[in-house]
Amino acid sequence: MEAIRINKLNKTFKNGKKAISNFNLTVPQGEIFSLLGPNGAGKSTLINILTTYILPTSGEITIMGYDLRNESQRIRNCISCVAQHTSIDKHMSLKENLEFQGRLFGLDSSTIYARSEELIQTFHLAKYCDYKVSEYSGGVTRRLDIAMSLISHPKVLFLDEPTVGMDIESRQILWQMIRTIQEKFNTTIFLTTHYLEEAQLLSNTICIMKEGQPLIQGSLTELRQYFNEPVIRVELTSDENPATLLEHLNTHSYIKNIRIEENSLYITVEDRTRDFARTNTILNENYIDFCAVEIQKPSLSDIFMKFTNEEEVE
């Protein structure tokens, strides 16, 4: 069964700005679905529509089989959302926040108590119960935010850039928790993120959108099929400047795209074997110190760059 089905969705704001244009999408039940896109692509607008926060201009949306326009109350009963900015009441304690969220969904006291205890354990929040919520770190606040969103046992959980501003350790803990949510509660997770690594690690299905329209949708393996161009990764030594190599590479026409991440260059080329040799020659002829050079499968970053840049060229 499909958890979410979107058909010909359009959203135009009062100022005339078209945020979503003729958008079609399906999300199977029980999946982690990631929506990627550059800033202003329409991701947050889409989440706001799907969570019933704002109304669409036109189009059909069903969530868990309920029509968004006519059965929004039923939809609200089976969804929850962790928004970009945490929505915790700093004047209430951790347990009061969980209780308040439970009450909003009409849960009785015993259910709220049982679920709160379970969530406090699952999200390792027990040791924070006695502290003021206003004193929590960003990571703990985010964990409580997600725990609150799960107290109603939603069938669909929306996570709008949940790891923004978190350190690497907190982010990894959260990734593990997202997997746990999917496995333990069989929740469909609709995730928007800026971190391609996050989408690559977590998602069953990925959709890349730009300017209010989906560009491509599928599993990472399926997306790779659209991207046949090989990628050569060159990792430079710490004292070597990537800009120097970039300057030499830019004079060669076989190179289609270059992406720099820290001290590594990801070079999209035409021919795997021929261009690997050419790249090695350039490195040797110019006395560039490197630690590694290898042919890679295209990463999600390469796919993302290809699709979002292609659109720009058009």
Place this chain on the structure above:
Amino acid sequence: MRIFSIVSRNVKWRFKNMETIIMTLIQPLIWLLLFTTIFQSETFIGDNYTAYTLPGILILVTLTSSGMSGISNYSWKSDGIFYRIFISPVKRSSIVLGHIFDAAILTFVEVIILFIVSFILSVKIATGILGFLLIIGLIFLNVFFVASLSYALSIIFKTENSFLAIVNTLTLPIFFVSTSLMSYEYIPVGYKIPVSLNPFTHVINCIRDLILQNRIDWSSILGTFLLFLILGALAFILALHLLKTRN
């Protein structure tokens, strides 16, 4: 039940932020304690000017506390509470009612304080317990109307400053263009029509009669109840409509 959860959350917040009670109470208290003495000789001939002006000051307290109640919507929005509640299966009417009942609790806390101070200043309610209950009923309908309007304004105006500007601009003119401080006969001719058209004038007159007169003028009381029932219903429908169609 879900209204109760929202009200209970708001009341907890309110009592942890006592300044929100104190700030809206200061102005009416100053009127009651200070200005009643200053204005007495010019505008009133009678035994107790405090008793005479108490109805107007009670309405001033509903205008300041319930009128300002919409401001909490802005902190709700910035803290994400509005979003969390809005996407939950709580009825939209419960969200507005939760706001109104919170305003009612705040207003009645202040009304009780004003009554206690007034009783200390020798004010008595001539119509007794029944009169007191009718006063409470009238004030509640006032709160319902003003808090609904305040909620509607908080949806219309995107920023807190615009909201504050409009509420502050309206509150004192409404208070002055009424019989709150002087009897109708003393009001300059040019102001008599707007004073008569001000719905709060009728509440003030009713409460004043209940405090000062020994008999209850039921036709006046029921007429004012009906007027504020209609105004309250219209304001509530407006607030609900704006909440549902906000974009």
